[in-house]
Every structure is written in structure tokens, then in C-alpha cells.
Amino acid sequence: MTIKLRIAAFFTIAYAAVVLILSYALYEINETSSRDSFLFALKSAAQSVVDRLSETDLSTPLGVKEDLQEAISLFENKLGILHVTVFDSTGREIISLNGLKLSAIRNSASMTRDIIRLEEAGRKYIGIRREFEIGEKPVGSVYVFASSSYLEESKDRLGNILIVLAPISIIIVAAGSLFISKRALKPLDTVAAEIDKIEVSGSLRPIPVPDSNDEIKKVSESFNDLVDKLQSLFQLERNFIVDASHELKTPLTVIQTEIEMLLMNPNLSQPEIDNLKNLQLEVERAVKIATDLIFFSRLELSGGFKAAEHVDVDSLVAEIVSRLTNLAFAKGVKVEVHLSSESTVLADRDSLGRALSNVIENAIKYSDKSKPVRVVVVKTERKGDYALFLVSDNGIGINSEDLPYIFNRFYRTKEARSGEIQGSGLGLSITKKIVEEHKGSIEITSRPDEGTSVLIKIPISSHS
């Protein structure tokens, strides 16, 4: 979950909790107070009935009903129809106004309480029991009932309001907090986009710091500090590689010289000579690894080329191919050249030459000895704003499981590791790095036993 959502969710839940607690409290308070006022009114009604009864001569009940009706009508405005039943001391019903059928429950325990709840024909009633006395002597009891629907109604009304309003307000708060958190975090998205750009371009560099004096500025500055540290660490590492490789050169020179001195001895047997020559090849490989490592690390350290010049692609390729004819001849490989790009690219001549040379060299080195005709075709073309450089061979090819890794440093296929072919394992990584430095791209397609094609595209600077 994003922070935006989390903030919004947190606010919404907190708000919802507050709303629910308040609603519940409101509901409860309302219920208690309306019940209290209901009961108070009911009690007052009962009191007034009792007052009237005590002034009346009960032996002549005529007119008493009207009297009582008058007494309670005041309360009926508030409580709805009141049901009044009067019993004498013996429990005989003597007066009933809108009377409920109480006879069935008259003697039950509930009827002796002061507040009575009962249900009659599906309706709920609340009642008050009052004893009335004449002089000091209890004479009978009065029951005043009112329908509790009034109470229920007010409860339901508030409940309905709360049930509708609470969710609506929660939804509004959810939307609002999402909006606000989005707005608050938007600068962070901007920073993330800047950091993404670094990821895409692959080169470590600081991001722009907003002039806002807030947390975002702090984050940007911290990030740039981190970039600085990483850069210096990275440089330290590269410098270490360069230094270590340099240090290797002297002992390698010693080994190489010693082997050459041994080879000067005219009395060596052929196996001894072969052993020494093998040793010499391995030393040369170690030397190549050291020099390639230095080259590669410098390339990464410099982060670009010092001298960019307009380089004629066709003549550069021609020069490289002519330099490699000895190797091709030794391997029995025929190199065919078709140069028709007729374009120049902005490049570091030596580096680009090295990149292209690595590719042609690989095509020659990984030729298939079992084939009677071994060919490497080197082509240049122009396509739109790009100079294309295409090398295809009918060599041993590359297995599909190796193909994704061939640009990795020190990755060598099983065939390459089997020993016959010399290499540092850095050639293609160097090529790729150089091509990328020239804003170009490299693609390799290959089938085992059929051959390999390499396509390099470099943007044209101008065309002649």
C-alpha cells in the first residue's frame, strides 16, 4: 500500500471511529433523556389523576370519567392517548378511560411495580402505577399507560439520521484525506521520478534540489549526499582495480621474461617447448585481462570520452579489418567486407575502433573448424540517422542459454573456456560499454553450429 493510501486510510478509520463513538453516545443520551421526560410526563399525568380522584366522591362515579379525561388531556398532547384504569382497594376495577385489558395481568408480579411495560395487541405500552389514599388510608391504585411508540419514534428518527449521515461524512473524509495526502506527497513523486531517471540512464548523478525549504528538499539533499558517497566509493573501487592491475603487470613481465629466457635454450625437447609456449599463452591471457580491466575501469571512471571527433565509419572499419587479416589468415577464415554506410559518427576513434575490432576478432576466433569454408562478413550500411555495422559469421555460434549473459564481465561460454581460444572475458562488455557511450546499441543473434550476427548502431553526426 502506498503511503498516500495509508495516510488516507488512517485518517478515515480514525474519523469513522470518532463519528461512531459520538453517534452512539448521542443516541444513548437522547434515549435516556427522552425516556426520562416521557416518564416524568407520565408520572405527572398519574399524579393529576390521583389528585382528581382524592377530591372526588367515589361512591358516585358519575361525572368522574369526564373529570379525569379533562385532567389528562393536557398530557395527551405530549404523550398521545393515555389509558387510565383505577382499581379500588379490593382490586375491583372501578374506572377505565380508554382502558387496556389489564385483568389478565392484574395480579401478576409486574403489576405491583411502579413502572410497567406491557404489550397488548402488538403495541408496546409503558405505564405508571400510583396508589391513592383518602386521609391516611390507601383506597386503591391508578394505572396510567401510554403507547411507547412516541419514544421509539424519536429514537428511530435520530438513528435514521445518524445511519445516513455517518457513512456520508466518512466517505467525504476518505476522499478528502486521499486528496490531501496525494497533494502533500506529490513533490515526493517528482523526486522518485528524478531517481528513476538515474536508474534508466545508469549513470550516477545528483538530482535537482527544489528551492522549497521543506522535507522534500531535505530528502533530495540526503539523496545527493548518498550519490556523492556512492560515486566516491565507485571511484575508489575502480581506482583499486586499475592499481591492482598495474601491480600485476610487473610480476607478469617477470614471468614472461623468464619463459622467454627458457625458450632461448636451443637444447629443449619439443614437449618442453610446448609446455613453455602454453605457459606463455596463459601469461598473455593474464596480461590481456589486466590491460582490459584497466581499460574498462578507466572507461567507467571517465564516464565519457575526452576527445570526440568526426570518424568516417567505412574507413575505420577498413583499417580494423586490415589489422585483423593476419589473425584471419592464421585461422583460415575468409573476411568479406562490404562498406556502404558513407557516414561519419561523432566518436572517440580509438575506443570505437576497439569496440568494432573486438566483434570482428570474436567472429574470426570462434570460427567452426569442422566447416570447409569459414567466412566472416563485415558490412556497414546507413539506415535513417544511424550507421549500421554488421558482422556475421558461420562459426560455432552461441547457445541460447549463454546468449543473455555474453555481455557480462568475465562471462565466457563453455566453448570459450575450453582453452583453445584466448580471451579475457571482457571484450564484449567493453564493446557494449563503448557503444553505449556513443549513444548506440548492440544486438547479437546466434544459433549454435550455424553462426552469429552482431549488429551495432551508432547515430550519425553528419553525412558525406
Place this chain on the structure above:
Amino acid sequence: MRILLVEDDQSLQRTLKKLFITQHFAVDVTANGKEAIFLAKTNDYDIVVLDLMLPDISGFEVCTELRKGSVNVPILMLTALDEVDNRIRGLDTGADDYLPKPFHAGELLARIRALHRRQSEDKHPVLSAADLILDPVSLTVKRGGRRIELTSKEFALLNYLMENKNRILTREQISEHVWDINFDPRSNVIDAFIKLLRKKIDEGFELKLIRTVRGAGYTLSEGDNS
């Protein structure tokens, strides 16, 4: 040929000294720039092989100092630093050649021979006097088509005499260019070697090439005996 080898890495120093000795060169070694300057100023070397990274002062400084003191010995710089900038700087401070490590022994020797040849008028890589031929590459000597086996010092001595064909060489000069710093100038070793060399080169031939110049030294001359 006498070489001053300035290299601070002990094993490379040992190996290169061994390599030079296989070529019958006389070798003095030092690992230290200031000592190198002192040695090059006091001895007449044919070549200085100079490593760039030295513990006290850099090879560049050694080179500058020597050229300032008018020491014109050919200097070959060796270094693990292979950037173009370093090569340019090395040559511009007065070095005659520059070889990045790691190098092939064969190339180093060829460059030393080439530098040495540049000093003499005869640019031909094979030395000859009358029917005597000395090949510094294959380290062989022939007279009248017949191969002559020489010891290391004999070869170096003959090489020096032939390089300075028709020129009178003092014992001091000979000791400077054929022996290393441990040579005792009071000894008569040179005379003994000349005698040995004469036996191998001149015995049985009508034309005697090695001659004694009384009171001065020796010379190898293909002119008439007179």
C-alpha cells in the same frame, strides 16, 4: 655493451639482469633514482634502462637530471603506466624510447640493440670485419664461414671491438663497456681476455684482426698488417 638497469622491483630486476647476461651485456643495477643519476654520471654506459616508478624520485626526474648534466646515454623507459600522456612526457624529458609493461623480452632486447645501433655510424645489425661476422641477435660469431664458440665475456669484448672497428680503445674504455662496476681496473684481466680472443679469432688466419697499440690499448682493424 654495458647497461645500467634502474628498477625497484627486486624480482624484475633479477630477471632482467639475467636476461641481459644471456646477451653478454655487462649490467649494473640500482633500485634508486639518485643512485642511478650518480652511476650514470660517473660511468660510461651504452644504455640506461629506467623504470618510471622509483621509491625516491621518479624516472622522469632521473631523465631530466641526466640530460641537464649533459649525460647523453640512450635511455629506455620501462613502466606499467601505459597512457599516451606518460609516453609523451617520458620522451619529452629526454628518453629515447619507451616500453610499457608487460613487454616481451625479445622486444626489449631488440629495442636495446636498435638504440645502441643508433649511436654508431654503421646501422647494419650484423657487425663484420673482413671475413669475421658477429650477429648480436643470434649471438653467433663466424670467421671465414666457420662458427666460433666464444664465452660470454669474449663475445662482449669482441662485440665492443667490432662496434669500434679501426678505432684504438684504451683498457679503461674496454673495462667501462664490457665489464660491470665490480671490475678491478688494476688487474690484467683485459689482456688475458684479448689473448684468449686472439687465439680463437686470429689463429690460423693470415689477417690478424686484433692488434695491440703499444702504450695505448687495442684495436680491431681490417686494414693491412703494418
